[in-house]
Amino acid sequence: MASSTAITRIDLGSDGFKKIASGKVREIFEIDSETLLFVATDRISAYDVILENGIPQKGALLTQLSAHWFKLIASWLPDLRTHFLSTTLPPDLPTSLPFQQLQDRSMLVDRLRILPLESIVRGYITGSAWAEYSKSGTVHGIPMPKGLRESEKLARPIWTPSTKAEVGGKDENISPEAARALIGEAVARWVEEASLAIYERAHAYAAERGIIIADTKFEFGGDVKTGEVVLVDEVLTPDSSRFWPAEQYEVGRSQVSYDKQYLRDWLTSSGLKGKEGVSMPEEVVAETGKKYREAYEKLTDSKWSDTAGA
Numbered sequence: 001m002a003s004s005t006a007i008t009r010i011d012l013g014s015d016g017f018k019k020i021a022s023g024k025v026r027e028i029f030e031i032d033s034e035t036l037l038f039v040a041t042d043r044i045s046a047y048d049v050i051l052e053n054g055i056p057q058k059g060a061l062l063t064q065l066s067a068h069w070f071k072l073i074a075s076w077l078p079d080l081r082t083h084f085l086s087t088t089l090p091p092d093l094p095t096s097l098p099f100q101q102l103q104d105r106s107m108l109v110d111r112l113r114i115l116p117l118e119s120i121v122r123g124y125i126t127g128s129a130w131a132e133y134s135k136s137g138t139v140h141g142i143p144m145p146k147g148l149r150e151s152e153k154l155a156r157p158i159w160t161p162s163t164k165a166e167v168g169g170k171d172e173n174i175s176p177e178a179a180r181a182l183i184g185e186a187v188a189r190w191v192e193e194a195s196l197a198i199y200e201r202a203h204a205y206a207a208e209r210g211i212i213i214a215d216t217k218f219e220f221g222g223d224v225k226t227g228e229v230v231l232v233d234e235v236l237t238p239d240s241s242r243f244w245p246a247e248q249y250e251v252g253r254s255q256v257s258y259d260k261q262y263l264r265d266w267l268t269s270s271g272l273k274g275k276e277g278v279s280m281p282e283e284v285v286a287e288t289g290k291k292y293r294e295a296y297e298k299l300t301d302s303k304w305s306d307t308a309g310a
Contacts, residue, residue: 112221
């Protein structure tokens with residue numbers, strides 16, 4: 001990676017930029033009334049808790065991978081609008097800005113009203129879906145076929161939304177019916193159909209490169225001027241998805257993965273799941289960063305070392 005130091009805080013207030021929001025990973029600043037600057041830090045969260053230390057260059061990798069997917073999605077689904085504008089910083093920004101920190105990890109996006117929903121698509125039964133199914137035979141309240149095994153591919157991908165909690169809060173899995181009540185029948189139907197369409201194309205694309213996308217989370221916003229529903233946030237990254245190496249896939253067990261699962265497993269085995277104030281040991285930092293880089297390189301057909309700082 002280009003840098004061995006994780007950047008977990010970025011403050012552009014002294015440069016005259018108004019901070020709009022601070023998420024688990026991203027800091028969001030106002031460029032103008034219609035444009036926002038997303039800056040992805042190297043923070044990492046698991047079980048809805050942000051770890052004390054970060055993964056060096058993770059924010060840049062997430063940004064560049066999201067940009068890659070946004071471009072692919074635009075070619076697959078040209079009628080689907082996304083908030084992505086550019087990864088190039090405007091030339092008229094103040095020279096006092098920390099450009100070296102912002103390089104590669106910044107994204108200019110349309111300013112939109114975010115829907116209070118996380119749009120999750122599952123193609124395989126794992127994680128919280130497997131836990132619920134094991135207890136009740138359902139996933140997000142949806143009755144599922146009997147006899148499914150852990151990590152098994154579903155007959156068809158399913159839409160399993162959750163609430164979108166504030167930073168520090170916990171997302172809650174909800175049924176599709178509850179999602180429709182939350183954001184409206186028509187909008188929910190559109191979000192479901194768009195999410196499934198993106199997932200199916202991305203799953204096929206990744207499979208050609210040796211990666212199984214087991215599940216993923218999308219977010220959407222609304223353009224109050226046009227009435228459009230727009231794909232926002234990051235897309236199809238190791239932070240928002242479960243990526244499994246296809247050659248090691250085996251039904252009936254948990255899977256090796258290219259995402260945060262290594263971190264989740266360490267937290268669980270260490271008795272630290274869901275606890276605040278936890279710092280990762282260097283081994284966990286290094287292994288998690290390695291898995292993120294491997295996913296990036298497989299999905300983009302390019303070396304991360306050739307991208308970072310380019």
